[in-house]
Structure formats: structure tokens, C-alpha cells
Amino acid sequence: MLMMHLCDLLAILVYGLHHMPTGWCLNCTASEGFGPLEFFDGDCCKDIICHTLTTEVLCISCSATNLCSVRWFKDDELFTPPSLDGAVYSNADGSILQIDPQTPSLSYVGKYTCKVCNRTHTVEKTFYVQGIEEPPYTDPPLECRISSCSDQQENLGDNATFVCSFCAQEKTNELKMDWQKMEDGNWTSVSNLNITGTMFTTWKSNVSQELCVSTVCAEFFLVITNVTIKTYGSYRLVTYVESTNQSSATNPLQLLQGPGVSDVTITVVISIAGVTVVILLIILLWHAINLEVRLFLKDRFGTVEEKGQRSHDAFVAYDSSSEEDRAFVLEFIRPKLMACGYVVYVKDIDVNGGASFAEEILEAVEVSLRCVLVISPTFMSSRLMGLQVNAALDQMTEHQTKIIPILFGDIKEKKWQQIKGLSALLAILRCIHYKEGKTNRNKFMKRLLLRMPKRSKRERTSDILLNSTSDTTPLTPDL
Incomplete structure (x- = not known):
């Protein structure tokens, strides 16, 4: 029995030594x-x-x-x-x-x-x-089209930046770059250029792009600091995978000279000056022909006024005691209007016998479509001035008779403003000015004809004026 226990103990010891x-x-x-x-x-x-x-x-x-x-x-x-x-x-x-x-x-x-x-x-x-082992990469780098990889335009002294993008699948991280400039017919690396005052800086960054086969695309930058005349020209980017010697290049990119601030300013000034000259020419041309155009439109497209019971186109009121006023009316205004086909009533010529002068004036105003008032210094002091002005005002108010005031001679505004009826009349009406020897008679008559009623006859006013007696009065500016 003891021997058996010793064997078991020895077995346990051997097992422990074996697994220790x-x-x-x-x-x-x-x-x-x-x-x-x-x-x-x-x-x-x-x-x-x-x-x-x-x-x-x-x-x-x-x-x-x-x-x-x-x-x-x-x-x-x-x-x-x-x-x-x-x-x-x-x-x-x-x-x-x-x-x-x-x-x-x-x-x-x-x-x-x-x-x-x-x-x-x-x-x-x-x-x-x-x-x-993977098959070796054999495809050239693929260009990712971006807007900054295009021609640039910069002024002297400014900075220019080109940014182009390429990818090469899993080889994108290995892509190397070489920015080059065309010099004397050969592409030269910008790192070998020595242009005084200009510095070339290049770098690479990886960005996410969906346009490439790979999800990662590399952007390659070229910054040209202080553009000079020698800096302008053609550039390109060459990218390559160093381990496979596969390369690609962009199309030539142009660095062009900008318009410059001074050139832009000159262009703007010239443009503004040109537009100003054109506007002035148009204004001068219109000033020269506007009366003819307005007369033409009136004769062709104006409305003929119904005379009704009125027998005259115009009644001319003036100071008949003044020789100068009489000559102006009887030798100039009346003949011109009659030559244009108008029926004109003029004091001292068309007065009918048997009636008082005051009654004749009132009747003449009543039967006329227009009342032409020749206002001169002597007219304002005339005893009949008030009668003629008041008659004209009454007809303008009650019967729509239109009044055409003509300021004849040297008329002081301060003086006619002191005359009650006359000041009220001139305050609401546009006057036609005439000074002997200074006013162009032809233009004066055109202004007067524009205020006259449209004739029922077919002949044009401009034709009649051209065919009338020539006027020798110098063509001086209107007042």
C-alpha cells in the first residue's frame, strides 16, 4: 500500500515538472x-x-x-x-x-x-x-477639370495663380509635379527660371474629387508673385508617377497682360466723352429741326378745329398808334399768316363801318379761334390795352379761344407784372419773343404757326414758308 502511494506521488511530481x-x-x-x-x-x-x-x-x-x-x-x-x-x-x-x-x-x-x-x-x-502582389500601375495620371486650370489675366505687379488637379487611383499620393514655362521654343521648369523681381512657388494638396476615377485627387498650385513683362507667356503642368514613370500634362495655359487701371480709366473716359458728344449732337440737331418736325406732325396728324360760328382763324390785337407795331403786324405777321391760308382779322384794315371801335374788337375776338396779342411797350400804355386783354380773357374762359401772346420789342417783366389783367394772362401762357434785328424771323413764324389752328387745306406749312418771300433778317439766336 505504501509503495502504491509513493508511485502516485512520483507521477504527480513528474507531471508537475513537465508542465511547469x-x-x-x-x-x-x-x-x-x-x-x-x-x-x-x-x-x-x-x-x-x-x-x-x-x-x-x-x-x-x-x-x-x-x-x-x-x-x-x-x-x-x-x-x-x-x-x-x-x-x-x-x-x-x-x-x-x-x-x-x-x-x-x-x-x-x-x-x-x-x-x-x-x-x-x-x-x-x-x-x-x-x-x-498587384499588377503594376500602368495608366497615366488623369486630369480633373477645374475652372482655375485655365488662362489667367493679370496686370504688372500683381500675383497670378494656376491650380490644376490630377488623380492616379491609389497612386495619387505618389504623384509628382513639374510646372513649366515655354522659353525660346522649349518647355523649361519654373524652378530653373531666373526672372528678376518674380518668384515662383509650387505646392501640392490632396482633396476629395468626384470627377476622377479615384475618390482622392491632388491639386497642384503655381503662384507667380510680382508679374513682370517676362512672366507673361505659356505654362503647363506635368504630373508623373515616379514608380511607374507614367506622366500627363495639361494643355498650355496662358498668362496674359491685364488691361491695367490706367487703360481702363482712359477707356471709360473716352466712352463717356463719346456718349456726351453724341448726346450734344442729338440736342443740337433737335434744336435745329424740332420746329420743322412739329409743324410736319401738326399738318399731317393734327386735328382740325371746328369753327362753328367763327369766321376768322385769328384776331391780331396791337397798338395801332405805334408805327413800329403797325409795320410788324401789317407788313410781316398778317401777310405770312394769310400766305399760309389763315383768315386774319386786323384792326385798321378789317374794321366794319357803323360800329364803335370797342364793339368791333369784342366782335372780332368772339368770331376768332385765336387771339394774337402783340405786347409792346406802347401797347401796355395804350388806352385800349385793357379792353383788348379783358376781351381776350373772357373769350378764353367762356368760348375756349386760345391766346397767343407775342412780346414785341424790349419788354421789361417788372413793368407788365404791374398791370393786373396782363400779368394774370402772361402768368399762365407761354409767350413768343421777338426783337427786331435779333430774332430769326423764319423761326419766329414757325413758333407762331405751331400755336395756330390746323388748316383744313392740304398744303403743308413748311412748303408755304419755303415758297414765301425770302427773309433777309440775319439768322441770329432766338431770345
């Missing part, structure tokens, strides 16, 4: 390292495939229950992170190995073994990281 962990695993604390040692079922797969042309993160897990220590081996050689570039522990007990390569490399491919132990057991697990 090595020295590196004896650092378990008092509260750990007991119980079964097993890997978690949810760990990573045994074989991990690593894409050799990317920088994806590899994660290898040896998490287990009741573990004390973990050792890692690559290709059966012990290593401790970060002895392998980019390898780190991702948890406190070191059971998860994370490899975060900064550049794609085949150095991470191989056999990875983890050995896990506790007070009573040691277990291990092996992983194989495989590399997959």
Missing part, C-alpha cells in the same frame, strides 16, 4: 496564473492576408484565459515591439500585436507565433501573414 513554465513565465502575481489556459474562440483567423501595396493596419490576437505572460516570435525568432518597424502592443498584457506600417513593404510578411503561459501551462498559436 519556464523562468520567463514565473512573474505571475499571487492572484493570477491559476486555472485552465485557453485561447478565446473569437480571436482573429490564423492566416492574415496583407495587401503589400497599401499601409493597412494588421491586428494579431493571442488573448487567452488565465494568462500571465506572452512572447512573440517572427519566423521563429523572438522579437519585442518595436523591433519590427511599426509594430506595437495594443493592450496592457501584450496579447494583441498591432502592426501599423508607414509605407507598403513585404518585410511584414512571414510566420508569427505567440507563446502564452501561466503557473501551470504554456500554449502557443501561429499566424501566417501573406503578401499579394
Whole structure:
């Protein structure tokens, strides 16, 4: 019986010595390292495939229950992170190995073994990281069309900026650039240009673009500081993938000279001056022909006034005691109006016998469509002035007789404003001015004819004026 117990004790001792962990695993604390040692079922797969042309993160897990220590081996050689570039522990007990390569490399491919132990057991697990070679990239970089990759126009001393965009799928990050300028028939890198006072700056940035095959597109900048005459010309961007020697280039981009502030100012001034001259010419032309145009429109499209019981077109009221006034009316106004086909009543010529002069004036105003008042200095002092003015005002109010006031000679406004009836009349009517020797008679008559009623005859006023007796009065400006 004793012998049997000794055999059992020896067997237990042999088993314990066989499963006892090595020295590196004896650092378990008092509260750990007991119980079964097993890997978690949810760990990573045994074989991990690593894409050799990317920088994806590899994660290898040896998490287990009741573990004390973990050792890692690559290709059966012990290593401790970060002895392998980019390898780190991702948890406190070191059971998860994370490899975060900064550049794609085949150095991470191989056999990875983890050995896990506790007070009573040691277990291990092996992983194989495989590399997959991709077909080499053979396509040239693809240009992404953006508005800033176009011709630029800048003035001397300003800055110019070209921005062009390219992508090359997963090779976009490897894209290199060379901004070039056409010099003497050859494309020359801007880095080799030496233009006094001008600086060329280039850089690259990656941005998201939907226009490219890849979701990432690279923008290439060229900034030209202080544009000079020698800076103007043709530029282009050459992009290339250094590892495959595939390249692409933009179409030539032109840097053109701007109009300049002074040129713009001169252009604006010339344009304004030209418009001003045209407007002045139009005004002068209208001033010269507006009477003819208005007479033509009146004769062609004006409305013939119904005379009714009225037998005269106009009654001319003036101071018959003044030789100057008589000559103006009898030798100029009356003949001209009659030559144009108007029936004119003039004092001293058309007065009928048997009636008083006052009655004759009142009757003449009543039977006329127009009352032409020749207001002169002597007319304002005439004893019959008030009678003629009041008769004209009454007819204008009651029978719509239109009054045409003519200021004849040197008339002082201050003087006629003191005459009650006359001031009321001239305040509401537009006068025609006439000064002997200063007023153009032809224009004066045109202004008078515009105020006269439209004739029922078909002949035009302008034709009659042209065929009438020529006027030798100098063509001086109207007053």
C-alpha cells in the first residue's frame, strides 16, 4: 500500500515538472496564473492576408484565459515591439500585436507565433501573414477639370495663380509635379527660371474629387508673385508617377497682360466723352429741326378745329398808334399768316363801318379761334390795352379761344407784372419773343404757326414758308 502511494506521488511530481513554465513565465502575481489556459474562440483567423501595396493596419490576437505572460516570435525568432518597424502592443498584457506600417513593404510578411503561459501551462498559436502582389500601375495620371486650370489675366505687379488637379487611383499620393514655362521654343521648369523681381512657388494638396476615377485627387498650385513683362507667356503642368514613370500634362495655359487701371480709366473716359458728344449732337440737331418736325406732325396728324360760328382763324390785337407795331403786324405777321391760308382779322384794315371801335374788337375776338396779342411797350400804355386783354380773357374762359401772346420789342417783366389783367394772362401762357434785328424771323413764324389752328387745306406749312418771300433778317439766336 505504501509503495502504491509513493508511485502516485512520483507521477504527480513528474507531471508537475513537465508542465511547469519556464523562468520567463514565473512573474505571475499571487492572484493570477491559476486555472485552465485557453485561447478565446473569437480571436482573429490564423492566416492574415496583407495587401503589400497599401499601409493597412494588421491586428494579431493571442488573448487567452488565465494568462500571465506572452512572447512573440517572427519566423521563429523572438522579437519585442518595436523591433519590427511599426509594430506595437495594443493592450496592457501584450496579447494583441498591432502592426501599423508607414509605407507598403513585404518585410511584414512571414510566420508569427505567440507563446502564452501561466503557473501551470504554456500554449502557443501561429499566424501566417501573406503578401499579394498587384499588377503594376500602368495608366497615366488623369486630369480633373477645374475652372482655375485655365488662362489667367493679370496686370504688372500683381500675383497670378494656376491650380490644376490630377488623380492616379491609389497612386495619387505618389504623384509628382513639374510646372513649366515655354522659353525660346522649349518647355523649361519654373524652378530653373531666373526672372528678376518674380518668384515662383509650387505646392501640392490632396482633396476629395468626384470627377476622377479615384475618390482622392491632388491639386497642384503655381503662384507667380510680382508679374513682370517676362512672366507673361505659356505654362503647363506635368504630373508623373515616379514608380511607374507614367506622366500627363495639361494643355498650355496662358498668362496674359491685364488691361491695367490706367487703360481702363482712359477707356471709360473716352466712352463717356463719346456718349456726351453724341448726346450734344442729338440736342443740337433737335434744336435745329424740332420746329420743322412739329409743324410736319401738326399738318399731317393734327386735328382740325371746328369753327362753328367763327369766321376768322385769328384776331391780331396791337397798338395801332405805334408805327413800329403797325409795320410788324401789317407788313410781316398778317401777310405770312394769310400766305399760309389763315383768315386774319386786323384792326385798321378789317374794321366794319357803323360800329364803335370797342364793339368791333369784342366782335372780332368772339368770331376768332385765336387771339394774337402783340405786347409792346406802347401797347401796355395804350388806352385800349385793357379792353383788348379783358376781351381776350373772357373769350378764353367762356368760348375756349386760345391766346397767343407775342412780346414785341424790349419788354421789361417788372413793368407788365404791374398791370393786373396782363400779368394774370402772361402768368399762365407761354409767350413768343421777338426783337427786331435779333430774332430769326423764319423761326419766329414757325413758333407762331405751331400755336395756330390746323388748316383744313392740304398744303403743308413748311412748303408755304419755303415758297414765301425770302427773309433777309440775319439768322441770329432766338431770345
